[in-house]
Amino acid sequence: MKLKVLVVAGDGIGPEVTGEAVRVLRTVAEMGGHEFEFREELIGGIAINKAGSPLPKATLDVALESDAVLLGAVGGNEFNALPPNKRPEAGLLQLRQALGGFANLRPSFAWPALAQNSPLKPEVVNGTDIIFVRELLGGLYFGEPRAWDKEAGAAWNTMRYTRDEVVRVARVAFELASSRRKKLTSVDKANVLEVSQLWRATVTELAPQYPDVTLEHQYVDACAMHLMNTPRNFDVVLTENLFGDILSDEAAVITGSLGMLPSATIGGAVNLYEPVHGSAPDIAGQDKANPLGAIGSVAAMLEYSFGLSEEANSVYRAIEEVLNSGKVTADLKPAGRPASTPEVGAAVCEAISARAVSA
Numbered sequence: 001m002k003l004k005v006l007v008v009a010g011d012g013i014g015p016e017v018t019g020e021a022v023r024v025l026r027t028v029a030e031m032g033g034h035e036f037e038f039r040e041e042l043i044g045g046i047a048i049n050k051a052g053s054p055l056p057k058a059t060l061d062v063a064l065e066s067d068a069v070l071l072g073a074v075g076g077n078e079f080n081a082l083p084p085n086k087r088p089e090a091g092l093l094q095l096r097q098a099l100g101g102f103a104n105l106r107p108s109f110a111w112p113a114l115a116q117n118s119p120l121k122p123e124v125v126n127g128t129d130i131i132f133v134r135e136l137l138g139g140l141y142f143g144e145p146r147a148w149d150k151e152a153g154a155a156w157n158t159m160r161y162t163r164d165e166v167v168r169v170a171r172v173a174f175e176l177a178s179s180r181r182k183k184l185t186s187v188d189k190a191n192v193l194e195v196s197q198l199w200r201a202t203v204t205e206l207a208p209q210y211p212d213v214t215l216e217h218q219y220v221d222a223c224a225m226h227l228m229n230t231p232r233n234f235d236v237v238l239t240e241n242l243f244g245d246i247l248s249d250e251a252a253v254i255t256g257s258l259g260m261l262p263s264a265t266i267g268g269a270v271n272l273y274e275p276v277h278g279s280a281p282d283i284a285g286q287d288k289a290n291p292l293g294a295i296g297s298v299a300a301m302l303e304y305s306f307g308l309s310e311e312a313n314s315v316y317r318a319i320e321e322v323l324n325s326g327k328v329t330a331d332l333k334p335a336g337r338p339a340s341t342p343e344v345g346a347a348v349c350e351a352i353s354a355r356a357v358s359a
């Protein structure tokens with residue numbers, strides 16, 4: 001099997017972390033059975049500077065012909081004054097829309113080796129295992145009309161969902177919950193927003209089709225609090241686009257570092273894999289970034305895009321071994337000298353190879 005992977009490394013620490021994730025895929029390929037063909041294209045700020053657009057046509061064309069896309073990060077301080085549709089982030093949003101994946105899966109897992117890393121007490125976070133299903137193509141990110149009328153001193157965005165958009169993402173969440181601990185928490189602001197009332201009514205309507213799943217609804221503000229107080233009470237959390245953006249960053253506190261969090265966007269023509277963290281310009285180019293979020297994202301790629309669950313598991317186990325070994329980057333506050341980005345990548349690859357030999 002030859003699998004075509006497009007790598008759009010993007011800005012800041014993007015190239016550093018995707019470099020290690022690609023190294024991991026190459027190591028997986030050495031285990032046999034399949035090959036990867038990597039292509040690299042521009043996205044984000046570097047694409048604006050080199051090709052005049054945050055999503056050049058070449059990138060989009062190659063993406064649509066690929067079996068999966070791995071993205072690093074987009075954004076940089078030099079672009080902060082630009083309007084939203086000219087910024088590096090616009091390239092990512094256009095790519096998401098073109099690929100069509102509407103369900104963004106973001107796990108938040110309390111790795112035992114990182115129990116001391118979270119500012120939350122170990123007895124609060126221990127055993128936490130949450131997956132957010134964030135709707136990725138609707139809501140305020142894409143709703144029209146949107147504008148900033150400078151003369152009028154007013155700006156507006158539109159939160160809009162159709163019933164069908166809620167149904168398709170809710171089905172992903174119900175099915176995931178059914179394969180896990182069978183609890184689904186749907187997040188909304190139905191005490192204030194009509195969109196949320198549609199959201200809640202639609203999710204409720206589907207529930208009888210998934211009788212093994214217990215459905216609960218939480219307002220987003222309450223959910224933000226419960227996530228910190230009782231994170232173990234969550235299994236699958238279903239959210240609209242902006243709520244999911246915010247809550248998934250919050251949930252990084254459970255894991256102990258945003259650098260740990262992977263994501264997978266499924267449901268479209270081509271699935272998209274990206275760490276949850278951003279471009280982190282403050283540490284870019286210094287080999288300090290944690291590559292485990294990107295490496296976890298390619299593990300998800302093996303699982304969801306290629307059906308290689310054994311290989312995916314071997315990457316997850318390798319991540320665990322590296323965490324246990326303490327050879328981790330500075331964000332994970334190791335006891336000794338922090339490891340560099342390539343050192344962590346190499347350690348993951350070694351653990352994968354060692355497992356393959358002993359298996």
Ligand code: IPM
Nearest residue numbers: 074075089092093245276278
């Ligand atoms: C994320 C990021 C993006 C988002 C930005 C970079 C557009 O914050 O993936 O969480 O808001 O979706």
Ligand code: MN
Nearest residue numbers: 245246249276
């Ligand atoms: Mn975000």
